[in-house]
Amino acid sequence: MANQRNDEPLLIWPKKYNEVPKAVFEMEELWPKELNAIFYGEEWHPIVHHAEIPNPGDYKAAELGEMPIFAVHGEDGEIRVFQNTCTHRGTALITECSGNKKEFECPYHRWLFSPQGELVGCPNSQEFTADFDKKDFSLHQLRSEEFCGLHWVTMSDKTPPLKDYLGESFYEPLGRILGGDGRLKLIGYQKIMYNCNWKAYCDNDGYHAPLLHKAFALLNWQGGKGFQKVTENGHLAFESEIKVPDKVEALKDASVLDFKGTDTSSGSIVLMSFPLTVFSKHMDMLNVRYAFPRGPKGTEVHYAYFTHEDDDDEMIRHRIRQSSNLLGPCGLVSMEDASVFSRIDKGNKTPGNAIFQKGVEDEYKLSFTVKQNDESGNLPRWEHYRKIMGFEREK
Amino acid sequence: MSKISAEIIQKIEQLNRDYICALDALDMPTWLACFNKRGQYTFIAEENYRRNLPIAFMLDDCYERLQDRVTQVVDIQSDSTEHYQTRHFTQLTSVTAPEDGGYRAEFNFSVYYTRRDTNQTQLLCVGRYFDLIDISNACASYIDRKVVTDTNVLPRYIAYPV
Ligand code: FES
Ligand SMILES: [Fe+2]
Numbered sequence: 132m133a134n135q136r137n138d139e140p141l142l143i144w145p146k147k148y149n150e151v152p153k154a155v156f157e158m159e160e161l162w163p164k165e166l167n168a169i170f171y172g173e174e175w176h177p178i179v180h181h182a183e184i185p186n187p188g189d190y191k192a193a194e195l196g197e198m199p200i201f202a203v204h205g206e207d208g209e210i211r212v213f214q215n216t217c218t219h220r221g222t223a224l225i226t227e228c229s230g231n232k233k234e235f236e237c238p239y240h241r242w243l244f245s246p247q248g249e250l251v252g253c254p255n256s257q258e259f260t261a262d263f264d265k266k267d268f269s270l271h272q273l274r275s276e277e278f279c280g281l282h283w284v285t286m287s288d289k290t291p292p293l294k295d296y297l298g299e300s301f302y303e304p305l306g307r308i309l310g311g312d313g314r315l316k317l318i319g320y321q322k323i324m325y326n327c328n329w330k331a332y333c334d335n336d337g338y339h340a341p342l343l344h345k346a347f348a349l350l351n352w353q354g355g356k357g358f359q360k361v362t363e364n365g366h367l368a369f370e371s372e373i374k375v376p377d378k379v380e381a382l383k384d385a386s387v388l389d390f391k392g393t394d395t396s397s398g399s400i401v402l403m404s405f406p407l408t409v410f411s412k413h414m415d416m417l418n419v420r421y422a423f424p425r426g427p428k429g430t431e432v433h434y435a436y437f438t439h440e441d442d443d444d445e446m447i448r449h450r451i452r453q454s455s456n457l458l459g460p461c462g463l464v465s466m467e468d469a470s471v472f473s474r475i476d477k478g479n480k481t482p483g484n485a486i487f488q489k490g491v492e493d494e495y496k497l498s499f500t501v502k503q504n505d506e507s508g509n510l511p512r513w514e515h516y517r518k519i520m521g522f523e524r525e526k
Numbered sequence: 527m528s529k530i531s532a533e534i535i536q537k538i539e540q541l542n543r544d545y546i547c548a549l550d551a552l553d554m555p556t557w558l559a560c561f562n563k564r565g566q567y568t569f570i571a572e573e574n575y576r577r578n579l580p581i582a583f584m585l586d587d588c589y590e591r592l593q594d595r596v597t598q599v600v601d602i603q604s605d606s607t608e609h610y611q612t613r614h615f616t617q618l619t620s621v622t623a624p625e626d627g628g629y630r631a632e633f634n635f636s637v638y639y640t641r642r643d644t645n646q647t648q649l650l651c652v653g654r655y656f657d658l659i660d661i662s663n664a665c666a667s668y669i670d671r672k673v674v675t676d677t678n679v680l681p682r683y684i685a686y687p688v
Contacts, residue, residue, distance in 0.1 A: 228573070228678075319574040319581025322679040345602050381597060384590035431679060436581050455585035460683040461569070463598050469683035470608055477643075 144522045147494040150484040151513050156328040157480055161520070162427040168519045169406050170196030170424075171286040175296050177408055178202050178212055180419065181280035182315040182437055188231045188246055194423050195284060200273065201225045202282060203235075205247045210277070212284045213248055213270040224270075235270075244270055279306050280313030281419070297404065300360040301368050304400045308412040308419075315417065315437040318451055322433045323460040325469060327476035329424035330516070332432070333407040334475070335468060336506035337369060338489040343471065346464045349381045350388060357399070357503040365405035365512035371503060373398025373414060387452050390414045391445075405512060415446070416454045430472075434459050530621045530629070538621060538631050538659055541666040546614035546635075549686060554596040557687065562660055562667035563589050569673040569688055572653060583680070584687060599686055607685045610639040612650065614688075619654075628669050631657040635673075637688055651677035651688060 141160055142152060155161065170176070179191045179202040190203045192215060199215035201224070215225050217237035224235050224244070234251070235244040243252035248270035256263060273284040276293040283293055294302055309315060325332055337359050341347050357371025373395050379385040390398055392415055402410040407430070409420040417437040424430055436454040438447050458465045479485065490505025492498060501508040517524075541560060548556035561567065570582040586592045620632040633655040640647045653675040659666050673688050 229577075317579065319577075319579030320571065320678075321581065321583055322571065322573075323683060324679055324681050326682060345605070349602055381601070382590075383593045383597075384588060387591070387594075451580045452585060452587065455580075455582040456591075459583065460680060461583045461685070463594075463602065466603055466607070466683055466685060473608065473682070 140523060142522050144517050144524045145484050146525045148497050148510055148514065149487040149491045149494050149507070151487070152484050153479040153481060156331050156476065159427040162424075164520060165424075166196045168521075169516075171198075172519065173285070173287045173290040174405060175276070175283040175285050175290060175293055176406075177281050177283045177404070177419065177421065178275075179210065179282050180309070180315060180317070180435065180437070181210065181277075181282070181313065182317045183229075183435065184210065185317075186231065188233055189229075190225065190232065190246075191229045192225045192227070193421065195273075195286065196424075197426075199223060199225075200284070203246045203248075206245070207247060209247070210275075210282050211248055212273045212275050212282065214273070216271065217242055217244075218250065218268040218270060219253070242268075248272055278302060278313075279309035279311075280315060281305075281309060296364070297366060298362045298364075301362060301366045301402060301404065304368055304370055304397075305402055305410055307397070308400055308402065308410050308417060310417065310437070310439040314440040316440060318436050318438050318447075318454065320433055320435055321459040321461075322431070323469070324425070325430045325432060326428075326473040327430060328427060329407050329422065329430045331475045331479070332422060332430040332472055333403060333409070333512075334509055335403075335471075336489075336509050337501070337504050338506035339471075341504070343467045344464055345467070350376065350379050350464075355398070356396075359501045359503050359505065359508045361499050361501060361508045361511045363499070363511060363515070365515035367403040367508050367512065369399070369401040369503065370397050371399045372396050386449075387456055388414070389449065389453075391449055403512075405515060411458065413458055414453060415450050416458055417450070418454065418458065432460075529623060534629065534661060535618070535621055537661055537666040538629065538657075539618060541659065541668070542616055542618070542631075542633060542655075542657075545668075545671075546616060549688070550612055550614055552599075552686065554599050558592055558596050560668055561589065561592055561671075562669060564660075564669050565589055565592055565667070566670045567592055567595070567668075567673075567687065568671075569675070569684075571678045572674050572676045573678045575674045583675075583684065595687060603685060608641070608643070609685070610641055612686070612688075613638045613640075616655070627662070628658045628660050631655075631659055633657070635688070639682075648681065649677075650682075650684070651675040651680065653677065 178193050184204045187206045192201045201215045202212045215223050219242050222237050222239045250265045250268040275284045355372025355374045360368045375390045400412045407422045411418045419435045421433040438450050487506050490507035545560045567586040568582050569584040614637050616633045616635045622630040636652045637650040639650040656672040658670040
């Protein structure tokens with residue numbers, strides 16, 4: 132088999148803006164490049180909400196690309212995110228996905244770190260190099276920013292400030308998903324591996340919802356008024372009215388579908404930040420979906436659900452019932468999404484391009500005007516991906 | 527387990543057999559019949575269970591929800607699910623004397639699934655059943671079956687109860 136020539140591009144992008152090469156979901160060679168250009172590049176990635184680690188010493192492990200990291204609630208009340216590696220010879224410090232520790236000890240040579248990341252102890256240091264100074268061996272901290280209690284990280288100094296990066300059309304509804312003021316309480320996780328490339332996972336669109344999701348018709352959910360907003364760097368925001376039917380014939384206990392919030396006109400908010408995080412407030416569910424590509428094949432998604440600190444017992448109970456039954460990987464309304472992810476993965480092992488139609492007016496021009504149920508809202512995201520990956524369009 | 531009569535244990539085992547055979551046959555009405563009118567079903571990750579976080583993968587906290595679970599599997603999701611064949615393996619690990627009007631039982635379980643497209647078999651999840659069982663009538667029934675899965679990250683979406 133001939134080796135690929137060095138000067139040969141991995142992929143040529145189609146001329147038309149509404150076409151995406153199917154190979155983009157399948158080529159394993161793209162992954163190392165995506166790591167550098169996207170996951171270690173100029174993008175922000177949400178890692179943890181304050182409500183997940185509310186007490187000093189609480190920590191949560193995660194990954195950024197292939198790099199293990201962890202977030203810790205410091206004794207000083209600050210949340211910091213560190214690389215999960217001892218600054219001596221690199222042993223991983225955290226081996227559980229969450230917990231609470233007063234200090235972080237590396238078992239290998241017993242170097243000891245505070246929850247603020249400082250090196251506070253290292254045995255036999257009188258025999259270290261002459262200029263050894265503990266201060267130079269603090270844990271490697273990632274650049275981070277917080278919004279409504281949600282902490283984001285980036286590997287680049289050049290990434291714009293978080294709010295500029297997200298844009299108002301995104302961070303304003305995000306604030307509402309995060310309870311308006313970020314005063315949330317964690318009520319649990321649903322974790323699952325989707326059998327698809329991470330780009331198939333986040334290519335879910337505004338067109339499919341009433342068509343794929345059988346529950347929509349069955350539950351008599353009429354498409355309420357709504358809109359979709361896209362940003363140039365690939366973030367998407369959907370907002371729509373919830374019309375709760377008076378009676379749901381299909382279910383014996385329709386209380387799980389109740390809307391107890393106050394404003395039906397924005398009863399459903401779904402946001403997708405580039406590269407692959409989904410946030411939603413659908414009816415009374417407050418949900419952040421942290422997503423982790425497992426290399427080029429497989430996307431692990433951690434659905435985190437919250438209540439608001441001001442909720443009464445009835446509202447808490449309702450949010451728990453709704454969150455456990457409707458939108459997750461086994462949910463009444465959403466399970467079909469999971470099915471499509473793996474079917475996209477299978478079907479795209481064929482030649483040619485995936486072609487977007489709904490909402491596309493001019494195939495040769497990128498448009499940022501999209502309607503609620505258009506799939507064209509995904510195209511700015513693909514264009515952003517193409518550019519940062521450096522793929523040329525076909526002449 | 528010594529104080530529990532063989533007859534009681536036999537009824538608990540029989541109920542569990544009915545339950546897992548119904549699921550492997552995807553016979554949802556028979557699955558539903560394993561519960562009594564006070565019945566509840568929860569399928570929850572061990573991580574949440576251990577940390578007292580109430581979110582579950584499936585949470586059917588009344589008989590009507592159990593009926594709706596049947597509707598969901600049979601009517602709502604049947605045309606878009608990639609169906610799979612399960613085999614449930616269980617082992618009774620404990621039975622304790624009556625409280626709350628029922629017997630407490632625990633089983634270890636593992637569930638394998640075989641995909642219909644590749645025909646390959648993989649492990650779906652492993653964990654424990656925590657049961658509260660009513661044995662006041664001729665046949666036993668669940669007041670509560672809590673399925674706690676050690677497999678905190680599911681290897682695929684789960685379309686049917688476990
Ligand atoms: S590698 Fe951590 S103390 Fe040596
Ligand atoms: Fe969907």
